[in-house]
Amino acid sequence: MVRAIMHGCNGRMGRVITGLVKEDEAIEIVAGVDTYTGVANDYPVFEQIWACDVEADVVIDFSNAGAADALLDYCAAKKLPVVLCSTGFSEEQLKKVEESAKETAVLKSANMSMGINLLLKLLKDAAKVLAPAGYDMEIVEKHHNQKLDAPSGTAIALADSINEALEEPYGYTYDRSQGRRKRSRTEIGISAVRGGTIVGEHEVLFAGVDEVIEFKHTAYSRSVFAKGAIEAAKYLSGKPAGRYDMSDVIRF
Numbered sequence: 001m002v003r004a005i006m007h008g009c010n011g012r013m014g015r016v017i018t019g020l021v022k023e024d025e026a027i028e029i030v031a032g033v034d035t036y037t038g039v040a041n042d043y044p045v046f047e048q049i050w051a052c053d054v055e056a057d058v059v060i061d062f063s064n065a066g067a068a069d070a071l072l073d074y075c076a077a078k079k080l081p082v083v084l085c086s087t088g089f090s091e092e093q094l095k096k097v098e099e100s101a102k103e104t105a106v107l108k109s110a111n112m113s114m115g116i117n118l119l120l121k122l123l124k125d126a127a128k129v130l131a132p133a134g135y136d137m138e139i140v141e142k143h144h145n146q147k148l149d150a151p152s153g154t155a156i157a158l159a160d161s162i163n164e165a166l167e168e169p170y171g172y173t174y175d176r177s178q179g180r181r182k183r184s185r186t187e188i189g190i191s192a193v194r195g196g197t198i199v200g201e202h203e204v205l206f207a208g209v210d211e212v213i214e215f216k217h218t219a220y221s222r223s224v225f226a227k228g229a230i231e232a233a234k235y236l237s238g239k240p241a242g243r244y245d246m247s248d249v250i251r252f
Helices: 012-021 065-078 091-100 114-130 153-164 223-236 246-250
Strands: 002-007 027-033 058-061 082-084 105-108 136-143 171-173 187-194 200-208 211-219 242-244
Touching: 002 012, 002 223, 012 027, 012 223, 027 223, 058 065, 058 223, 065 082, 065 091, 082 223, 091 105, 105 223, 105 246, 114 153, 114 200, 114 211, 114 223, 114 246, 136 153, 153 187, 153 200, 223 246
Parallel strands: 002 027, 002 058, 058 082, 082 105, 105 242, 136 187, 171 187
Antiparallel strands: 136 200, 200 211
16 A cells, blocks of 8 residues: 655645545555645645655645745655656756655656646657658647646647657747747747636647648546546655656556
């Protein structure tokens, strides 16, 4: 039985994961961490990660980038594997992730969905064929009106996946309203939409002469991310220090 600490337990995703874990005999949540303690849980909840003194095998993080530094310090000090599901990390925090991975197992993914991680692979194959043929590449992502970061971490991951497949690196364009100019051949446009309760939608377009090829992933509930996080936690428990991602869990 894998013992997990749910970091951000009283947030939307934390509550979804808590509910799903109750139905999984291979994992249990033994403690939670959240600055908001107004939710009743079956496990003890601490306001700060350093106050948590419960023995565990792994941490699942679905909080926010502002809580990442303390979490990474805690996990590195205790050699405790951590699944990072939060987004919006700064460049300094991303470096801290790599440093922490020298001390403990760290799995970071911009998106925990199996479908998105399959899409990352498919885009590499498509880009190798279509980019050299002159197809323009655009990404449109849509999320609920409470999401703080834009573009989403998943949209950046999709663009990065495309770029990894190209011999010539492309630049990213986030806001074309800042200047009047013709679209560059070597750019990937990324647009963000925020509204309502959209869980998550990502569309990648390869636009050529007289044809458009579209890849699209739509999440209809947060459970797709929660299930991925749970599987990642079970996978990461007991793993040696190092950087991991969802491709290690899914093993395409």
